[in-house]
Amino acid sequence: xxxxxxRQVIEEALAQVAPDVDxxxxxxxxxxxxxxxxxxxxxxxFVEILSGRTGxxxxxxxxxxxxxxxxxxxxxxxG
Amino acid sequence: xxxLGADMDEGTVLEWLVKPGDEVHKGDVIAVIDTAKSAxxxxxxxxxxxxxxxxxxxxxxxxxxxLAMIAEPAAQPAAQPPPAGPVEHKEPERPPRPAxxxxxxxxxxxxxxxxxxxxxxxxxxxxxxELGVDLAKLRGTGHEGTVTRADVERAAAGQQAAAxxxxxxxxxxxxxxxxxxxxxxxxxxxMAGLTGTGPDGSVKEADVRRAVPAREAAPAREAAPAREAAPAREAxxxxxxxxxxxxxxxxxxxxQAIGRLMARSKREIPHYYVxxxxxxxxxxxxxxxxxxxxxxxxxxxxxxxxLKAAALAARQVPDLxxxxxxxxxxxxxxxxxxxxxxxxxxxLLAPAIHDAADLRLxxxxxxxxxxxxxxxxxxxxxxxxxxATITVTNLGDQGVESVFGVIYPPQVALVGFGKVSERPVAxxxxxxxxxxxxxxxxxxxxxxxxxxxxxxxAEVSDLLxxxxxx
Numbered sequence: 146x147x148x149x150x151x152r153q154v155i156e157e158a159l160a161q162v163a164p165d166v167d168x169x170x171x172x173x174x175x176x177x178x179x180x181x182x183x184x185x186x187x188x189x190x191f192v193e194i195l196s197g198r199t200g201x202x203x204x205x206x207x208x209x210x211x212x213x214x215x216x217x218x219x220x221x222x223x224g
Numbered sequence: 225x226x227x228l229g230a231d232m233d234e235g236t237v238l239e240w241l242v243k244p245g246d247e248v249h250k251g252d253v254i255a256v257i258d259t260a261k262s263a264x265x266x267x268x269x270x271x272x273x274x275x276x277x278x279x280x281x282x283x284x285x286x287x288x289x290x291l292a293m294i295a296e297p298a299a300q301p302a303a304q305p306p307p308a309g310p311v312e313h314k315e316p317e318r319p320p321r322p323a324x325x326x327x328x329x330x331x332x333x334x335x336x337x338x339x340x341x342x343x344x345x346x347x348x349x350x351x352x353x354e355l356g357v358d359l360a361k362l363r364g365t366g367h368e369g370t371v372t373r374a375d376v377e378r379a380a381a382g383q384q385a386a387a388x389x390x391x392x393x394x395x396x397x398x399x400x401x402x403x404x405x406x407x408x409x410x411x412x413x414x415m416a417g418l419t420g421t422g423p424d425g426s427v428k429e430a431d432v433r434r435a436v437p438a439r440e441a442a443p444a445r446e447a448a449p450a451r452e453a454a455p456a457r458e459a460x461x462x463x464x465x466x467x468x469x470x471x472x473x474x475x476x477x478x479x480q481a482i483g484r485l486m487a488r489s490k491r492e493i494p495h496y497y498v499x500x501x502x503x504x505x506x507x508x509x510x511x512x513x514x515x516x517x518x519x520x521x522x523x524x525x526x527x528x529x530x531l532k533a534a535a536l537a538a539r540q541v542p543d544l545x546x547x548x549x550x551x552x553x554x555x556x557x558x559x560x561x562x563x564x565x566x567x568x569x570x571x572l573l574a575p576a577i578h579d580a581a582d583l584r585l586x587x588x589x590x591x592x593x594x595x596x597x598x599x600x601x602x603x604x605x606x607x608x609x610x611x612a613t614i615t616v617t618n619l620g621d622q623g624v625e626s627v628f629g630v631i632y633p634p635q636v637a638l639v640g641f642g643k644v645s646e647r648p649v650a651x652x653x654x655x656x657x658x659x660x661x662x663x664x665x666x667x668x669x670x671x672x673x674x675x676x677x678x679x680x681x682a683e684v685s686d687l688l689x690x691x692x693x694x
Contacts, residue, residue, distance in 0.1 A: 184621035
């Protein structure tokens, strides 16, 4: 998966989980949970969508990789 | 029109999911009702055959108004006063009346969807756009229900009037026995209109029963049953029913509803507060171990453990689980755990997870997820909004350490959970870093004392040390 594909999947998942979030306003350093106000259920849904779309197994231990857009893109693209 | 929460005094029919002739069972969703806070799926209180729909889509009526008539499978005419409520039983001699256009879609549709916008002329469409009127919500008065210019302008005037309307009065509390209150809710009797014959003028069961025939005989008021009210009801055919509220209206009415209820809570309920810090090491370790094996969709979040502990503790400390009604505490016989859910776009709802103390964690987790999704989509059921016996607010995800809540009357306790965060903790004479959560309880001092509250929080803490038993 290229970084661009990863970014697109992440943005789509966020749009689904938090329809009120302005996706365009997310910077690479935006904290996806705290800054976007995702609660633990939203975040779980986010992980679920990412996992489904990318076919990547995402364990709880991997959650820190999904902290920001930049780290999530890097992790998903790098595998 | 059932009261879908202590803060509701009127509701708007958004959609009928049944039509005359349909068989319904107790608990079936039969209508979608819009309240100040949200659209709610309303369930039938009866099993039988739908006879008539009395209140049309788009009409707003006070709590207690009869919405529809349901004939019982083997109706015994006039054997006893017919129970009312959102749905009143059939009275055989009642002449048939035209009912609201039946809708059978599972999907929510805006009121007036029977008039496709395709039949509206471009000029009128333009006028509607200028005035900010949603054509999908309009009911046309023109030929075959087409929307006319007058309809659009009336709707615009109505919207302005609605925006200027002062907030409605909070309903005054009526003294009544729990039995009477329950019966009144079942029969759809407005307690405020009753004269009590009990001690201190409190309303008794018999007073409620007496009120049913009296209402039958009442002159044509909108809230009166079908026969007498028929002409009046026809006259109030809404031309400009903005049935589903717009975002701004919703936000405003939501704030007003929350404001009324919380002001009443703080005015009437002498709150006391207790708090505790709970070591979450065992719970989180257990959770982490369990989740390691599972697909994302089956994983638990810490909130599930907190809710289960809150529910179990409520069963063990029953003085906090129930309602304060008529100067006394009525314990509930089940734990229906209210969960405060913040809505995107502002406001909140506190629907109940039924029998939460008996659910396995995985089940509790899926109910919680389902409830959040439906609360945000406006697809909660009436029973979910009225049945909570104790409520939990979990603000941990918002990063605060602790939250001391405001009790939802007539409940008597509200449990708060803050963020699970790592803190230095003394363990066995040494300082260690451990995950902890601050648990709090706001409780009604009329129903219990702080000793009881302390016992409750100690129970929650104990339960969280034995996660495998949750």
